Amino acid sequence: MADEMVQRAQRFINTTYNNGATLGIAKLDENGQTGWPVMYALTRALQYEMGITALSDSFGPTTMSTIGAKYGKLDETTVPSANFCRIIQSALYCKGYDGGEIDGTYNARVKDSVAALHKNMGVSVTYPGSALWPKTAKGLFNMDAYVTVNSGSETVRAIQQWLNGRYVLRKDFYIIPCDGHHSRDVAKSMLFAIQYELGMADGVANGVFGPGTQTGLKSRTVSVSSNSTGVWAQLFTAAMVLNKNSVAFGNFTDAVRQAVTSFQSFCGLSATGAGDFPTWASLLVSYGDQSRKGAACDGVTEITPARATALKAAGYKYLGRYLYNPSSTSLPEKAIQPGELATIKEAGLRCFPIYQTWSRSADYFSTQQGTRDAFEAIDWARYHGFKPGTIIYFAVDYDAMDGEVTDYVIPHFRAITRTISENSGYNVGVYGARNVCQRVVDAGYSSVCMVSDMSSGFSGNLGYPLPSKWSFDQISTITIGSGTGSIEIDNNIASGRDTGQGDFNPGVSFDGLDVDLDKSAYRASMLQDVKSYLTSIGVPETGGDGWTDKDWASLGGISTTEAFDAVVDSDWLFTSLARSLRMRKALIQAPVLWELRKLNPGDFLADAAVQAGIEDDCSTGWGQIFASTAIQARNYCIGEGIINGEGKDYTNADDLKEVWNKLHDDQDYNVRTVAYVLLWNSELFGIDRPDLSGDVHVTEAVLGRYNGTGPDAEQYGRELMGLYHVLENYNALSRA
Structure with a gap:
């Protein structure tokens, strides 16, 4: 909401100081809203009027000392000029006080406001009267509030x-x-x-x-x-x-x-x-008394038998180790090493896993990255043998501002939690500064938190209490043991909310699993082969199905290249799903690419009818899936323990609407559901589930069933089988 007097203050700066050019700033927006731009401008104007040549946004030592040296204090007897006084009056208005008429007069209204300012600051006994002193002037020219x-x-x-x-x-x-x-x-x-x-x-x-x-x-x-x-x-x-x-x-x-x-x-x-x-x-x-010895620690060094003995002798019980190290050269022992968990178990110690790749700036965090991190963490936790119920700590390893937590970190953890809860039996923890931890816990996206309290200068630690559900409090870096048992650790206080794992399953192999497509090597040739195959079965680059290229484009049709790009740009998601479900990535890609290419005006009209409440259901999203189909497929997968969740009723209008909206609005959810439909199709046929073998009979059958039953579905299966082979060829080359 605009304030007329703040607007007058902004106009005063613009008209007096050549639209800001004299002060080295851009012209102020005369919007009547207080903010840092106008406070910076007023600070520069004050410096200019005092003869300071190096103008700055900061009301720093030079500005303060100049006030003290030239005037001692600022009142009706010392303010040197009308414009100088107008600057004070303008600052008062920007702080919510009466500044008079911005007329250049240090009058009774200004005096009363300065006295009120000092009272609100708590310094009225020290600074009685109505004069501004250097330190209170500094407090006037910023955005700090002196009322609740x-x-x-x-x-x-x-x-x-x-x-x-x-x-x-x-x-x-x-x-x-x-x-x-x-x-x-x-x-x-x-x-x-x-x-x-x-x-x-x-x-x-x-x-x-x-x-x-x-x-x-x-x-x-x-x-x-x-x-x-x-x-x-x-x-x-x-x-x-x-x-x-x-x-x-x-x-x-x-x-x-x-x-x-x-x-x-x-x-x-x-x-x-x-x-x-x-x-x-x-x-x-935040770190408290660093002489305290905790019962937990974390580190980037392998726990050997000698080190395990030293840690146990020093009173440590719970050891934090990293699931994965994305670097092949830095910190070679950062990730859990072969046989290490067996060493920890044999020593009677327990391990809690941490997942971190980069996570050191706001732009790392997103819904997509959170989904990918969660799938990778599941993969690595299974690889190492962590049992269901294990809490995996996902790192926020930088000083995230509160706004960044809102815009980046929370959506990231929302995606992590959804993926972990649907696709594994693991639980989510967060590692970070106090504010990050508390906010992620409060949002319901973490059950406990590991607090990076050693970073005492982080804005997310200063001024924030220890989070309510802290499990490990990281307070110091120390060295334990000597000789071959010497190890540097981050010393953590343990709350008992998480005791890690003391027993482990046999690790799950990565052998034969799909990997991300080598796009630099294969993307261009893969696209060409996809286009050639589709053209050979009557699906040109654009148009088709009775539509001219012009009409197709004008009505929102998608070309083969556009459909291919959408699938390949989301390759990480297809890879993650395929690895999690132990099936071939090409099997999930083929129907999605096909349905994207085949989108037509009838599909858009059907979507609109459901959105308008005219129809209850239709095929929608990248995979063109009916909500009723999605519910039945997901119910099957939940019942089989393939995914976690609560079943829904495909005859219930509210459930249909909820699932349809997800299929339509959330392509991640839609693509996941494509995979679940394919698994359900094998149940409908009474055949083996699709797996890493890529059995052609199973593959063709479940692809055909994706389009229903009968001759048309059989033809659909044959056509998609050819597309599957093209995609699988390049996925296999990337796996090699």
Whole structure:
């Protein structure tokens, strides 16, 4: 919603500073909406009016020191010009305060707003009156809120105001938000506050949980009987509140003791009920007290008998190992090695598997990648012999911003969960920063989480509490053992929510399974052979079935090349399905390519009739499948234990509608269902299921049944059998 006075502020910048050119920025949109672009522009304008030549978006040390040196404070007696005052007035409006008429006058309305700003910041005792001081001016020219927003906590806001009021005069302490939400800035301000109370001088205190801070806190235990009142009790209860513990900010009462005991038990600390050093550490930094020895670890080094002995002697029970290493040169022992799980079992240890390929930037994560990762993880878990019920941890190994979690990570894990739950007996875990873990768990796409708390500087760790369903808390990298038993590990605290696996099935071989098509070698020749074959049976590049090329294209028809490209571009999905179901990839590809090429206006009209509620069902999507057929095929596969899920009723209108919409809108779901229909077809014929042998009689029979029964279906099977052979030829070349 546009604000007239913010719009006037934007117009003031544009008209006064040559549409932003004087300030080195683009012209502001005069939309009446506060945001970083207008705050940056106002900051640059302030710098320009003070004679700073190197203009910057940042209200940094130079801007602050210039205000202090030139004016001391900003009020009606020191503001040097009308435009300078208009900049302050504009900033007030952008922060939600009355700035007067943006008339260049530091008048009573401006004074009242500055006083209100200081009160909201919690610094009105330190800075009484109506003058802006360098640090409060810095707080004015940013997007921090000083009132609760988005359901912020009033208790958290009181803590934020208290911190500002108590420490604002310290050199390196700057005004923090008072919005009722914990954050990176608030977390760092707590460390500064503790360092100041420990007696560290300005310039020594740095907001880092270093050796000096740790040593000081070891003698600052708070409890019902020790330091129960005063600043240390306030700091400790503040830390408890910021970690989402329900206590009152202030004294260390018996109620606080009970909450501390619960917090300690939750974090895997000794439940003393006192604010001792390990508890301080867990409240202040994500990794907590790194001298703790966990019962779990993970690493990229093979567990040999000597290393297993060393780990067990050091108290480790649960070992995290990687299912797969995509690199053939880097970290040669990262993936589980042959015989390693037997070594772990023999030592009486347990293993939990981790799946990670890249996963170190937002653009890695997507619905498609999540599906592919899940299928690959299933493949490798079976290869190594992990039993059903195993939790596989999928990694988010970078500092994902909250918006990236929403846009990329959550859809990625939604796809992982769907694939894992439908195609295996495994469960999903997430590895990542606290915010990533909690959000994926809250979304229902992970049962537990492994927390990368060593990355204490991650924005997803700073200001976030330990996730509610943490299983392993990764806090330090250490070396265990010596000689041949020496091994570097990531030391993890274990919650007991996951104890890994101590026994394993015989591994499932990859022999004979399809692999991704070698597109660089075979794509062009494969397309040519597909086109030649289809042309030989009366299916040209475009048109056919009585349609001219022109009419075919205008009505949405798909050419042979377009159908081929769609299938080959989704080769990863066909490969994954074929490997999971232990059948030939070409068998799934053939009907999909054929049905895509054969799409015609009648198919589009049938879809429209179902969408309009005129018809209940029709064939739809890439594989042109009826919802009733899909339900029966999926029910068969569920009953046979081929896939997991709940059966549906193909005579029920609601079930038909739900499945039809998935078939129409979700081509991943549609292609999966093609494979399930082919398996069901073998049951209808009472013949063996399609398998890796590629038996021609089974293959032709199930392809023909895809189009029903009778002579037309038999011809369909014969025609698709030829297409199958073309596709299988190149899949076999890629497997070789």
